[in-house]
Amino acid sequence: AQSVTQPDIHITVSEGASLELRCNYSYGATPYLFWYVQSPGQGLQLLLKYFSGDTLVQGIKGFEAEFKRSQSSFNLRKPSVHWSDAAEYFCAVGDASGGSYIPTFGRGTSLIVHP
Amino acid sequence: DGGITQSPKYLFRKEGQNVTLSCEQNLNHDAMYWYRQDPGQGLRLIYYSQIVNDFQKGDIAEGYSVSREKKESFPLTVTSAQKNPTAFYLCASSIPAGGVHEQYFGPGTRLTVT
Numbered sequence: 324a325q326s327v328t329q330p331d332i333h334i335t336v337s338e339g340a341s342l343e344l345r346c347n348y349s350y351g352a353t354p355y356l357f358w359y360v361q362s363p364g365q366g367l368q369l370l371l372k373y374f375s376g377d378t379l380v381q382g383i384k385g386f387e388a389e390f391k392r393s394q395s396s397f398n399l400r401k402p403s404v405h406w407s408d409a410a411e412y413f414c415a416v417g418d419a420s421g422g423s424y425i426p427t428f429g430r431g432t433s434l435i436v437h438p
Numbered sequence: 439d440g441g442i443t444q445s446p447k448y449l450f451r452k453e454g455q456n457v458t459l460s461c462e463q464n465l466n467h468d469a470m471y472w473y474r475q476d477p478g479q480g481l482r483l484i485y486y487s488q489i490v491n492d493f494q495k496g497d498i499a500e501g502y503s504v505s506r507e508k509k510e511s512f513p514l515t516v517t518s519a520q521k522n523p524t525a526f527y528l529c530a531s532s533i534p535a536g537g538v539h540e541q542y543f544g545p546g547t548r549l550t551v552t
Binding site for chain 2: 372424429
C-alpha cells in the first residue's frame with residue numbers, strides 16, 4: 324500500500340529565506356505525486372504535480388519540486404519565501420499500478436514565516 | 439467560474455442531531471469525495487463516489503452517510519452515531535489524470551457539535 328511521510332510538523336523560516344519541505348513516500352511502480360497548500364480555514368489548492376517526464380516540476384506561486392526515485396522523495400522548494408506563504412502544506416501520492424487512484428495524503432507541514 | 443461550493447462555512451449542532459453538509463460542483467467531474475480533517479492528522483477519506491447513484495466507503499465511514507443523486511451534488515450527513523463529529527470537512531471532485539485522480543477541493547465546512 325502507498326504511504327506518505329512528511330517528517331516535519333512545523334518549519335519556521337525568515338521572509339526572503341529559501342525553503343525546502345520534505346516528503347517521502349512508499350509506492351508501487353508508478354507514483355503520481357502532488358503538493359497542496361492550505362491557508363487557515365480554507366480548502367486545499369494544488370501547487371504542482373508529477374506524473375512522468377522531467378523530474379523537476381514547476382508549480383504556481385514560485386514553488387518547485389524534485390522527484391528523486393532513488394530516495395523516494397518529492398521535496399518542495401522555494402528560493403525566497405514571502406509572508407503570504409505561511410500555510411499548511413500537504414504532499415500526496417497515488418499509485419495507478421496498484422489500483423489506488425485516490426491519492427494518499429501526508430499529515431502536513433505547517434510553515435511559519437518570520438518577518 | 440467553475441468550482442466547488444460547500445455550505446455553510448460554519449455549522450453548529452447539538453449532540454444527538456443529524457446534520458447534512460452540502461457540496462456542489464460545476465466542473466463536470468464524475469468523481470467526488472468527502473474528507474475529514476483534524477489537527478495534526480491530515481486528511482482522512484470518509485466516502486467517495488465515482489459516478490451518479492454509486493458510492494463507496496472510505497477509511498472512516500462509520501457514523502456518516504452520503505447520496506449521489508446528481509452529478510453536481512454529493513451531500514454528507516453526519517449522524518448521531520458519529521462519536522466525535524466536531525471537525526473540518528472538505529469536499530473534493532476529480533478528473534482522471536493518467537491512472538490517478540487529480541483532486542480539486544472546496545473551501546470546507548467547520549462543524550461544531552456540543
